[in-house]
Amino acid sequence: MLKLLKSLVSGGRTEPAAPPTLVPPGQRVYAVGDIHGRLDLFEQMIALIEADDAARNSECPAQAPAQTTVILLGDLIDRGPDSAGVIAAARAWMQRRRVRILAGNHEEMFLGAFERDETLRHFLRHGGRETLLSYPIDPDDYARMTLEELRAAMPGFVPQDDLVFLRSLEDQVRIGDYVFVHAGIRPGVPLDEQVPGDMRWIRGEFIADRSPRDFAVVHGHTIVDEPELSPLRLGIDTGAYASGRLTAVGLEGAERWLLVAQDDSVAASEA
Template sequence: MRQAWQTSLHAAVKQSICINVLGFGQFSKILRHWQRNSRACGLKARIPQGHRVYAIGDVHGCADLLAVLLERIDADDFAREPAETTVVFLGDLIDRGPDSARVLDMVADLQTRRNVRLIVGNHEEMFLASFGSGRVLRQFLQHGGRETILSYMEDADAYARLTIEELREQLPRLVPERHLQLLRSMDNILMIGDYVFVHAGIRPGVPLAEQSEQDLRWIRKDFLDADFDPGFVVVHGHTVAPDVISGSCRIGIDTGAYLHGRLTAIGLEGVTRWFLHEEKAIASPMPVVSA
Protein backbone atom coordinates (compact mmCIF):
# COMPACT_ATOMS: atom_id res chain seq x y z
CA MET A 1 0.00 0.00 0.00
CA ARG A 2 1.36 3.40 -0.91
CA GLN A 3 2.33 5.72 1.89
CA ALA A 4 -0.05 8.59 2.59
CA TRP A 5 2.46 11.21 1.48
CA GLN A 6 2.72 9.65 -1.98
CA THR A 7 -1.02 9.95 -2.55
CA SER A 8 -0.95 13.55 -1.35
CA LEU A 9 2.13 14.36 -3.40
CA HIS A 10 0.37 13.15 -6.55
CA ALA A 11 -2.62 15.38 -5.78
CA ALA A 12 -0.35 18.32 -4.96
CA VAL A 13 1.47 18.03 -8.28
CA LYS A 14 -1.87 17.98 -10.09
CA GLN A 15 -2.93 21.12 -8.22
CA SER A 16 0.43 22.73 -9.00
CA ILE A 17 -0.39 22.40 -12.70
CA CYS A 18 -3.77 24.07 -12.13
CA ILE A 19 -2.17 26.91 -10.17
CA ASN A 20 0.35 27.59 -12.89
CA VAL A 21 -2.43 27.65 -15.51
CA LEU A 22 -4.55 30.02 -13.44
CA GLY A 23 -1.65 32.26 -12.55
CA PHE A 24 -0.68 33.13 -9.00
CA GLY A 25 -2.78 36.29 -8.95
CA GLN A 26 -5.95 34.31 -9.58
CA PHE A 27 -4.91 31.74 -7.01
CA SER A 28 -4.54 34.53 -4.45
CA LYS A 29 -8.04 35.78 -5.32
CA ILE A 30 -9.39 32.32 -4.55
CA LEU A 31 -7.73 32.44 -1.13
CA ARG A 32 -9.11 35.91 -0.47
CA HIS A 33 -12.55 34.65 -1.43
CA TRP A 34 -12.11 31.94 1.21
CA GLN A 35 -11.15 34.63 3.74
CA ARG A 36 -14.21 36.78 3.02
CA ASN A 37 -16.65 33.90 3.17
CA SER A 38 -15.52 31.99 6.24
CA ARG A 39 -18.07 32.10 9.05
CA ALA A 40 -17.45 33.55 12.49
CA CYS A 41 -16.15 30.97 14.96
CA GLY A 42 -18.55 32.00 17.67
CA LEU A 43 -15.77 32.94 20.07
CA LYS A 44 -13.06 35.51 20.61
CA ALA A 45 -9.96 33.36 20.35
CA ARG A 46 -7.73 33.76 23.37
CA ILE A 47 -4.30 32.65 24.53
CA PRO A 48 -4.27 31.75 28.27
CA GLN A 49 -3.40 34.58 30.62
CA GLY A 50 0.31 35.01 31.23
CA HIS A 51 1.27 33.30 27.98
CA ARG A 52 2.52 34.67 24.67
CA VAL A 53 2.98 32.75 21.41
CA TYR A 54 4.95 33.48 18.26
CA ALA A 55 4.22 31.11 15.36
CA ILE A 56 6.52 31.13 12.33
CA GLY A 57 5.47 30.10 8.83
CA ASP A 58 7.31 27.89 6.33
CA VAL A 59 11.03 28.76 6.41
CA HIS A 60 12.04 26.48 3.53
CA GLY A 61 15.78 26.77 4.01
CA CYS A 62 15.87 30.59 4.10
CA ALA A 63 18.25 30.93 7.03
CA ASP A 64 19.00 34.60 6.37
CA LEU A 65 15.33 35.54 6.72
CA LEU A 66 14.92 33.37 9.81
CA ALA A 67 17.93 34.91 11.56
CA VAL A 68 16.52 38.43 11.28
CA LEU A 69 12.96 37.37 12.09
CA LEU A 70 14.15 35.68 15.29
CA GLU A 71 15.88 38.93 16.24
CA ARG A 72 12.61 40.78 15.64
CA ILE A 73 10.76 38.28 17.80
CA ASP A 74 13.31 38.68 20.61
CA ALA A 75 12.99 42.48 20.46
CA ASP A 76 9.21 42.36 20.30
CA ASP A 77 9.00 39.91 23.20
CA PHE A 78 11.38 42.01 25.32
CA ALA A 79 9.38 45.19 24.65
CA ARG A 80 6.17 43.65 26.03
CA GLU A 81 5.19 42.76 29.57
CA PRO A 82 6.85 39.62 30.96
CA ALA A 83 5.07 36.43 29.91
CA GLU A 84 5.68 32.73 29.38
CA THR A 85 6.63 32.76 25.71
CA THR A 86 6.42 29.86 23.26
CA VAL A 87 7.88 29.90 19.75
CA VAL A 88 6.08 27.56 17.33
CA PHE A 89 7.45 26.53 13.94
CA LEU A 90 4.68 25.40 11.59
CA GLY A 91 6.79 22.94 9.59
CA ASP A 92 8.65 22.91 6.28
CA LEU A 93 11.83 24.22 7.81
CA ILE A 94 13.71 22.57 4.96
CA ASP A 95 13.84 22.29 1.14
CA ARG A 96 13.72 24.77 -1.75
CA GLY A 97 15.88 27.44 -0.09
CA PRO A 98 19.69 27.16 0.06
CA ASP A 99 20.41 26.75 3.80
CA SER A 100 18.28 23.96 5.27
CA ALA A 101 21.16 22.57 7.35
CA ARG A 102 21.80 26.02 8.84
CA VAL A 103 18.09 26.47 9.57
CA LEU A 104 18.03 23.22 11.55
CA ASP A 105 21.13 24.34 13.46
CA MET A 106 19.45 27.65 14.28
CA VAL A 107 16.29 25.95 15.50
CA ALA A 108 18.26 23.45 17.59
CA ASP A 109 20.22 26.33 19.15
CA LEU A 110 17.00 28.23 19.81
CA GLN A 111 15.69 25.24 21.76
CA THR A 112 18.47 25.78 24.30
CA ARG A 113 17.21 29.24 25.25
CA ARG A 114 13.53 29.28 24.31
CA ASN A 115 10.42 27.17 24.78
CA VAL A 116 10.17 25.91 21.19
CA ARG A 117 7.48 23.67 19.71
CA LEU A 118 7.93 22.12 16.29
CA ILE A 119 5.16 21.05 13.92
CA VAL A 120 6.05 18.54 11.22
CA GLY A 121 5.45 19.52 7.60
CA ASN A 122 5.12 17.42 4.48
CA HIS A 123 8.72 18.21 3.51
CA GLU A 124 10.09 16.88 6.79
CA GLU A 125 7.96 13.78 6.25
CA MET A 126 9.46 13.21 2.79
CA PHE A 127 13.01 13.85 4.00
CA LEU A 128 12.80 11.28 6.79
CA ALA A 129 11.17 8.74 4.48
CA SER A 130 14.04 9.20 2.00
CA PHE A 131 16.48 7.46 4.34
CA GLY A 132 14.72 4.16 3.77
CA SER A 133 13.87 4.25 0.07
CA GLY A 134 15.69 5.31 -3.07
CA ARG A 135 12.35 5.73 -4.81
CA VAL A 136 11.15 8.13 -2.13
CA LEU A 137 14.49 9.95 -2.20
CA ARG A 138 14.17 10.52 -5.95
CA GLN A 139 10.79 12.19 -5.50
CA PHE A 140 12.06 14.18 -2.53
CA LEU A 141 14.89 15.59 -4.64
CA GLN A 142 12.39 16.68 -7.29
CA HIS A 143 10.39 18.73 -4.76
CA GLY A 144 13.05 20.90 -3.16
CA GLY A 145 15.10 18.19 -1.50
CA ARG A 146 18.07 18.70 -3.80
CA GLU A 147 18.75 22.04 -2.10
CA THR A 148 18.54 20.39 1.30
CA ILE A 149 21.10 17.72 0.38
CA LEU A 150 23.42 20.34 -1.13
CA SER A 151 23.29 22.30 2.14
CA TYR A 152 25.09 19.32 3.73
CA MET A 153 27.65 18.87 0.92
CA GLU A 154 30.52 21.20 0.06
CA ASP A 155 30.98 19.81 -3.44
CA ALA A 156 28.01 20.12 -5.81
CA ASP A 157 29.92 18.20 -8.47
CA ALA A 158 30.32 15.27 -6.09
CA TYR A 159 26.58 15.31 -5.51
CA ALA A 160 25.92 15.25 -9.25
CA ARG A 161 28.06 12.13 -9.66
CA LEU A 162 26.16 10.10 -7.07
CA THR A 163 23.48 7.62 -8.04
CA ILE A 164 20.25 7.68 -6.04
CA GLU A 165 21.24 4.57 -4.12
CA GLU A 166 24.72 5.92 -3.39
CA LEU A 167 23.19 9.13 -2.08
CA ARG A 168 20.70 7.23 0.07
CA GLU A 169 23.54 5.22 1.60
CA GLN A 170 25.42 8.45 2.40
CA LEU A 171 22.48 10.25 4.03
CA PRO A 172 23.12 8.93 7.57
CA ARG A 173 26.69 10.25 7.33
CA LEU A 174 25.71 13.58 5.77
CA VAL A 175 22.92 14.55 8.18
CA PRO A 176 23.97 15.06 11.83
CA GLU A 177 22.16 13.03 14.46
CA ARG A 178 21.23 16.33 16.11
CA HIS A 179 19.18 17.25 13.05
CA LEU A 180 17.55 13.83 12.82
CA GLN A 181 16.53 13.96 16.47
CA LEU A 182 15.01 17.40 15.92
CA LEU A 183 13.05 16.24 12.86
CA ARG A 184 11.80 13.09 14.60
CA SER A 185 10.67 15.05 17.65
CA MET A 186 8.17 17.19 15.74
CA ASP A 187 4.47 17.12 16.64
CA ASN A 188 1.54 16.88 14.25
CA ILE A 189 -0.67 19.31 16.11
CA LEU A 190 -0.49 21.74 19.02
CA MET A 191 -3.34 23.48 20.84
CA ILE A 192 -2.79 26.55 23.02
CA GLY A 193 -5.92 28.19 24.34
CA ASP A 194 -8.35 28.71 21.47
CA TYR A 195 -5.67 28.25 18.78
CA VAL A 196 -4.68 25.07 16.97
CA PHE A 197 -1.30 25.03 15.22
CA VAL A 198 -0.80 22.63 12.31
CA HIS A 199 1.22 22.59 9.12
CA ALA A 200 -1.41 22.32 6.38
CA GLY A 201 -4.85 22.45 8.01
CA ILE A 202 -7.51 20.09 9.32
CA ARG A 203 -10.22 17.95 7.81
CA PRO A 204 -13.56 19.79 8.37
CA GLY A 205 -16.00 17.85 10.51
CA VAL A 206 -13.38 15.50 11.97
CA PRO A 207 -12.52 15.82 15.70
CA LEU A 208 -8.96 16.92 16.40
CA ALA A 209 -8.11 13.60 18.04
CA GLU A 210 -9.14 11.78 14.86
CA GLN A 211 -7.33 13.95 12.31
CA SER A 212 -5.02 11.94 10.05
CA GLU A 213 -1.33 12.71 9.62
CA GLN A 214 -1.92 12.97 5.89
CA ASP A 215 -4.47 15.77 6.32
CA LEU A 216 -2.51 17.65 8.97
CA ARG A 217 0.58 17.69 6.73
CA TRP A 218 -0.89 17.77 3.22
CA ILE A 219 -4.51 18.99 3.08
CA ARG A 220 -5.25 21.99 0.94
CA LYS A 221 -8.46 22.49 -1.06
CA ASP A 222 -10.84 20.61 1.26
CA PHE A 223 -9.66 22.79 4.14
CA LEU A 224 -9.26 26.10 2.34
CA ASP A 225 -12.61 25.92 0.56
CA ALA A 226 -14.62 24.80 3.58
CA ASP A 227 -17.07 27.12 5.33
CA PHE A 228 -17.09 25.66 8.82
CA ASP A 229 -16.87 26.62 12.49
CA PRO A 230 -14.51 24.31 14.39
CA GLY A 231 -14.80 26.31 17.61
CA PHE A 232 -11.16 27.42 17.51
CA VAL A 233 -8.76 29.23 15.18
CA VAL A 234 -6.38 27.19 13.01
CA VAL A 235 -2.95 28.74 12.42
CA HIS A 236 -1.21 27.05 9.51
CA GLY A 237 1.33 27.29 6.70
CA HIS A 238 1.72 25.04 3.63
CA THR A 239 -0.28 27.15 1.16
CA VAL A 240 1.75 30.05 -0.22
CA ALA A 241 0.17 33.48 -0.58
CA PRO A 242 1.75 36.93 -1.06
CA ASP A 243 0.39 38.06 2.30
CA VAL A 244 -1.20 36.67 5.44
CA ILE A 245 -4.59 35.07 4.84
CA SER A 246 -6.63 35.92 7.93
CA GLY A 247 -10.13 34.51 8.18
CA SER A 248 -12.30 34.25 11.27
CA CYS A 249 -11.39 30.61 11.95
CA ARG A 250 -8.04 30.18 10.22
CA ILE A 251 -4.89 32.17 9.65
CA GLY A 252 -2.41 31.20 6.94
CA ILE A 253 1.10 32.58 7.40
CA ASP A 254 3.11 30.93 4.61
CA THR A 255 4.04 34.10 2.75
CA GLY A 256 6.57 32.39 0.49
CA ALA A 257 10.02 32.79 2.05
CA TYR A 258 11.65 30.97 -0.85
CA LEU A 259 9.22 32.31 -3.47
CA HIS A 260 8.53 35.93 -2.50
CA GLY A 261 11.40 36.50 -0.05
CA ARG A 262 8.98 37.08 2.83
CA LEU A 263 8.94 35.15 6.11
CA THR A 264 6.11 35.82 8.55
CA ALA A 265 5.41 35.23 12.23
CA ILE A 266 2.16 35.83 14.10
CA GLY A 267 2.21 37.01 17.70
CA LEU A 268 -0.64 36.00 20.00
CA GLU A 269 -1.42 37.15 23.53
CA GLY A 270 -4.81 37.24 25.20
CA VAL A 271 -7.19 38.23 22.39
CA THR A 272 -4.55 40.28 20.57
CA ARG A 273 -2.85 39.28 17.30
CA TRP A 274 0.00 40.98 15.48
CA PHE A 275 2.40 40.08 12.68
CA LEU A 276 6.15 40.33 12.21
CA HIS A 277 7.82 40.01 8.80
CA GLU A 278 11.27 39.84 7.32
CA GLU A 279 11.71 40.37 3.59
CA LYS A 280 14.36 40.37 0.90
CA ALA A 281 14.22 41.00 -2.83
CA ILE A 282 13.92 37.95 -5.06
CA ALA A 283 15.57 38.65 -8.41
CA SER A 284 13.82 35.88 -10.33
CA PRO A 285 10.75 34.45 -8.59
CA MET A 286 10.55 30.68 -8.61
CA PRO A 287 7.54 28.97 -10.18
CA VAL A 288 4.60 28.32 -7.89
CA VAL A 289 4.50 24.74 -6.66
CA SER A 290 2.33 23.21 -4.01
CA ALA A 291 4.00 20.05 -2.75
Protein backbone atom coordinates in the same frame (compact mmCIF):
# COMPACT_ATOMS: atom_id res chain seq x y z
CA MET B 1 15.75 44.31 6.31
CA LEU B 2 13.13 43.88 8.99
CA LYS B 3 9.63 45.07 8.48
CA LEU B 4 7.00 45.03 11.22
CA LEU B 5 3.35 45.05 10.34
CA LYS B 6 0.72 45.35 13.04
CA SER B 7 -2.50 44.87 11.17
CA LEU B 8 -5.16 42.27 10.50
CA VAL B 9 -5.35 40.97 6.98
CA SER B 10 -8.56 39.31 5.83
CA GLY B 11 -8.47 36.45 3.38
CA GLY B 12 -11.46 37.99 1.60
CA ARG B 13 -13.71 35.03 2.31
CA THR B 14 -17.02 35.08 4.20
CA GLU B 15 -16.98 32.98 7.33
CA PRO B 16 -19.54 32.52 10.11
CA ALA B 17 -19.51 34.96 12.99
CA ALA B 18 -17.61 33.63 15.99
CA PRO B 19 -16.78 34.75 19.51
CA PRO B 20 -13.30 36.23 20.07
CA THR B 21 -10.48 33.71 19.74
CA LEU B 22 -8.34 33.85 22.86
CA VAL B 23 -4.92 32.91 24.15
CA PRO B 24 -5.06 32.08 27.90
CA PRO B 25 -4.24 34.97 30.27
CA GLY B 26 -0.56 35.43 30.94
CA GLN B 27 0.50 33.72 27.72
CA ARG B 28 1.81 35.01 24.41
CA VAL B 29 2.35 32.98 21.24
CA TYR B 30 4.31 33.59 18.05
CA ALA B 31 3.77 31.26 15.09
CA VAL B 32 6.28 31.34 12.22
CA GLY B 33 5.41 30.25 8.68
CA ASP B 34 7.34 27.97 6.33
CA ILE B 35 11.06 28.83 6.36
CA HIS B 36 12.25 26.52 3.56
CA GLY B 37 15.97 26.89 4.01
CA ARG B 38 16.04 30.70 4.24
CA LEU B 39 18.43 30.98 7.16
CA ASP B 40 18.90 34.70 6.45
CA LEU B 41 15.19 35.40 6.98
CA PHE B 42 14.94 33.01 9.91
CA GLU B 43 17.76 34.78 11.75
CA GLN B 44 16.00 38.09 11.16
CA MET B 45 12.73 36.63 12.43
CA ILE B 46 14.39 35.34 15.59
CA ALA B 47 15.70 38.85 16.28
CA LEU B 48 12.33 40.39 15.47
CA ILE B 49 10.43 38.08 17.81
CA GLU B 50 12.93 38.54 20.62
CA ALA B 51 12.67 42.32 20.32
CA ASP B 52 8.87 42.33 20.05
CA ASP B 53 8.49 40.01 23.03
CA ALA B 54 10.82 42.13 25.17
CA ALA B 55 9.04 45.35 24.17
CA ARG B 56 5.61 43.95 25.06
CA ASN B 57 6.88 42.75 28.43
CA SER B 58 8.34 46.20 29.16
CA GLU B 59 5.00 47.92 28.44
CA CYS B 60 3.64 46.58 31.75
CA PRO B 61 6.65 46.40 34.11
CA ALA B 62 4.44 45.86 37.15
CA GLN B 63 3.15 42.60 35.72
CA ALA B 64 5.05 39.35 35.44
CA PRO B 65 6.41 38.80 31.92
CA ALA B 66 4.15 36.75 29.68
CA GLN B 67 4.84 33.06 29.30
CA THR B 68 5.86 33.08 25.65
CA THR B 69 5.77 30.12 23.26
CA VAL B 70 7.18 30.20 19.74
CA ILE B 71 5.77 27.67 17.27
CA LEU B 72 7.47 26.92 13.97
CA LEU B 73 4.79 25.62 11.62
CA GLY B 74 6.99 23.16 9.73
CA ASP B 75 8.81 23.00 6.39
CA LEU B 76 12.02 24.33 7.85
CA ILE B 77 13.86 22.65 4.97
CA ASP B 78 14.07 22.34 1.15
CA ARG B 79 14.13 24.82 -1.73
CA GLY B 80 16.15 27.56 0.01
CA PRO B 81 19.96 27.50 0.21
CA ASP B 82 20.65 26.59 3.87
CA SER B 83 18.33 24.00 5.35
CA ALA B 84 21.13 22.60 7.52
CA GLY B 85 21.67 26.08 8.93
CA VAL B 86 17.97 26.51 9.66
CA ILE B 87 17.89 23.22 11.56
CA ALA B 88 20.95 24.26 13.57
CA ALA B 89 19.44 27.67 14.35
CA ALA B 90 16.11 26.14 15.41
CA ARG B 91 17.84 23.65 17.69
CA ALA B 92 19.93 26.44 19.24
CA TRP B 93 16.86 28.66 19.76
CA MET B 94 15.12 25.82 21.60
CA GLN B 95 17.93 25.93 24.15
CA ARG B 96 17.23 29.60 24.91
CA ARG B 97 13.43 29.79 25.04
CA ARG B 98 10.25 27.73 24.68
CA VAL B 99 10.08 26.77 21.00
CA ARG B 100 7.80 24.04 19.68
CA ILE B 101 8.20 22.80 16.12
CA LEU B 102 5.72 21.05 13.87
CA ALA B 103 6.60 18.50 11.21
CA GLY B 104 5.77 19.58 7.69
CA ASN B 105 5.40 17.49 4.56
CA HIS B 106 8.98 18.35 3.56
CA GLU B 107 10.38 16.97 6.81
CA GLU B 108 8.30 13.85 6.17
CA MET B 109 9.81 13.49 2.69
CA PHE B 110 13.35 14.06 3.97
CA LEU B 111 13.08 11.33 6.58
CA GLY B 112 11.42 8.95 4.14
CA ALA B 113 14.18 9.57 1.59
CA PHE B 114 16.59 7.61 3.78
CA GLU B 115 14.36 4.54 3.46
CA ARG B 116 13.01 4.45 -0.11
CA ASP B 117 14.38 5.38 -3.51
CA GLU B 118 10.98 6.55 -4.74
CA THR B 119 10.60 8.92 -1.77
CA LEU B 120 14.14 10.20 -2.38
CA ARG B 121 13.27 10.87 -6.03
CA HIS B 122 10.16 12.81 -4.95
CA PHE B 123 12.16 14.67 -2.29
CA LEU B 124 14.81 15.77 -4.81
CA ARG B 125 12.16 17.08 -7.20
CA HIS B 126 10.68 19.32 -4.49
CA GLY B 127 13.74 21.09 -3.12
CA GLY B 128 15.61 18.21 -1.53
CA ARG B 129 18.68 18.75 -3.69
CA GLU B 130 19.21 22.13 -2.02
CA THR B 131 18.79 20.52 1.39
CA LEU B 132 21.39 17.84 0.75
CA LEU B 133 23.87 20.33 -0.70
CA SER B 134 23.57 22.45 2.45
CA TYR B 135 25.39 19.60 4.21
CA PRO B 136 29.11 18.84 3.63
CA ILE B 137 28.84 16.83 0.41
CA ASP B 138 30.93 17.76 -2.61
CA PRO B 139 28.61 19.00 -5.40
CA ASP B 140 30.64 17.10 -8.01
CA ASP B 141 30.31 13.87 -6.05
CA TYR B 142 26.59 14.53 -5.70
CA ALA B 143 26.21 15.04 -9.45
CA ARG B 144 27.95 11.73 -10.26
CA MET B 145 25.89 9.56 -7.88
CA THR B 146 23.04 7.35 -8.92
CA LEU B 147 19.88 7.54 -6.83
CA GLU B 148 20.83 4.33 -5.03
CA GLU B 149 24.37 5.58 -4.36
CA LEU B 150 23.06 8.87 -3.02
CA ARG B 151 20.66 7.21 -0.59
CA ALA B 152 23.47 4.96 0.65
CA ALA B 153 25.75 7.98 1.14
CA MET B 154 23.26 10.28 2.89
CA PRO B 155 23.82 8.95 6.43
CA GLY B 156 27.49 9.81 6.01
CA PHE B 157 26.95 13.55 5.60
CA VAL B 158 23.60 14.26 7.30
CA PRO B 159 24.24 14.21 11.07
CA GLN B 160 22.31 11.65 13.06
CA ASP B 161 21.45 14.36 15.59
CA ASP B 162 19.55 16.26 12.88
CA LEU B 163 17.53 13.16 12.01
CA VAL B 164 16.71 12.52 15.67
CA PHE B 165 15.59 16.15 15.94
CA LEU B 166 13.36 15.92 12.85
CA ARG B 167 11.77 12.69 14.09
CA SER B 168 10.87 14.44 17.34
CA LEU B 169 8.77 17.19 15.72
CA GLU B 170 5.12 17.53 16.69
CA ASP B 171 2.00 17.21 14.54
CA GLN B 172 -0.38 19.50 16.42
CA VAL B 173 -0.27 22.08 19.23
CA ARG B 174 -3.27 23.63 20.94
CA ILE B 175 -3.05 26.75 23.08
CA GLY B 176 -6.32 28.32 24.19
CA ASP B 177 -8.65 28.74 21.22
CA TYR B 178 -5.86 28.20 18.67
CA VAL B 179 -4.76 24.95 17.04
CA PHE B 180 -1.41 24.99 15.24
CA VAL B 181 -0.71 22.52 12.42
CA HIS B 182 1.46 22.57 9.33
CA ALA B 183 -1.11 22.27 6.54
CA GLY B 184 -4.57 22.10 8.10
CA ILE B 185 -7.08 19.62 9.45
CA ARG B 186 -9.56 17.21 7.89
CA PRO B 187 -13.05 18.80 8.07
CA GLY B 188 -15.48 16.94 10.28
CA VAL B 189 -12.80 14.92 12.09
CA PRO B 190 -12.23 15.56 15.85
CA LEU B 191 -8.83 17.00 16.70
CA ASP B 192 -7.76 13.91 18.62
CA GLU B 193 -8.56 11.76 15.58
CA GLN B 194 -6.68 13.81 12.98
CA VAL B 195 -3.97 11.82 11.18
CA PRO B 196 -0.45 13.16 10.56
CA GLY B 197 -0.75 12.83 6.79
CA ASP B 198 -3.69 15.24 6.68
CA MET B 199 -2.11 17.72 9.06
CA ARG B 200 1.05 17.78 6.89
CA TRP B 201 -0.44 17.64 3.37
CA ILE B 202 -4.09 18.73 3.22
CA ARG B 203 -4.97 21.82 1.24
CA GLY B 204 -8.15 22.44 -0.78
CA GLU B 205 -10.70 20.69 1.42
CA PHE B 206 -9.42 22.47 4.50
CA ILE B 207 -9.07 25.90 2.88
CA ALA B 208 -12.62 25.73 1.49
CA ASP B 209 -14.23 24.52 4.73
CA ARG B 210 -16.53 27.04 6.47
CA SER B 211 -17.92 24.75 9.16
CA PRO B 212 -18.22 26.48 12.54
CA ARG B 213 -15.83 25.35 15.26
CA ASP B 214 -14.70 26.59 18.66
CA PHE B 215 -11.08 27.18 17.65
CA ALA B 216 -9.04 28.82 14.91
CA VAL B 217 -6.40 26.91 12.95
CA VAL B 218 -2.99 28.53 12.42
CA HIS B 219 -1.13 26.96 9.50
CA GLY B 220 1.38 27.30 6.70
CA HIS B 221 1.80 25.01 3.64
CA THR B 222 -0.51 26.95 1.30
CA ILE B 223 1.33 29.97 -0.10
CA VAL B 224 -0.50 33.30 -0.05
CA ASP B 225 0.57 36.73 -1.28
CA GLU B 226 -0.60 38.24 2.02
CA PRO B 227 -1.42 36.51 5.32
CA GLU B 228 -5.03 35.42 5.66
CA LEU B 229 -6.37 36.05 9.16
CA SER B 230 -10.01 35.22 9.80
CA PRO B 231 -12.12 33.85 12.67
CA LEU B 232 -11.57 30.23 11.59
CA ARG B 233 -8.17 30.19 9.93
CA LEU B 234 -4.83 32.01 9.96
CA GLY B 235 -2.69 31.16 6.92
CA ILE B 236 0.79 32.69 7.11
CA ASP B 237 2.97 30.96 4.50
CA THR B 238 4.12 33.84 2.32
CA GLY B 239 6.54 31.70 0.28
CA ALA B 240 9.77 32.81 1.93
CA TYR B 241 12.07 30.79 -0.35
CA ALA B 242 10.77 32.59 -3.48
CA SER B 243 9.21 35.82 -2.21
CA GLY B 244 11.92 36.83 0.26
CA ARG B 245 9.26 37.39 2.94
CA LEU B 246 8.94 35.23 6.06
CA THR B 247 5.83 35.93 8.12
CA ALA B 248 4.90 35.26 11.74
CA VAL B 249 1.74 36.03 13.69
CA GLY B 250 1.74 37.11 17.32
CA LEU B 251 -1.18 36.20 19.57
CA GLU B 252 -2.08 37.42 23.05
CA GLY B 253 -5.54 37.52 24.58
CA ALA B 254 -7.77 38.43 21.62
CA GLU B 255 -5.03 40.44 19.89
CA ARG B 256 -3.29 39.43 16.65
CA TRP B 257 -0.36 41.13 14.96
CA LEU B 258 2.07 40.31 12.17
CA LEU B 259 5.86 40.26 12.02
CA VAL B 260 7.62 40.13 8.65
CA ALA B 261 11.30 39.47 7.91
CA GLN B 262 12.09 40.68 4.41
CA ASP B 263 15.28 40.60 2.39
CA ASP B 264 16.85 43.68 0.84
CA SER B 265 16.08 42.74 -2.76
CA VAL B 266 12.35 42.57 -2.07
CA ALA B 267 12.45 45.83 -0.12
CA ALA B 268 14.21 47.55 -3.03
CA SER B 269 11.67 46.29 -5.58
CA GLU B 270 8.78 47.57 -3.44
CA ALA B 271 10.33 51.00 -2.88
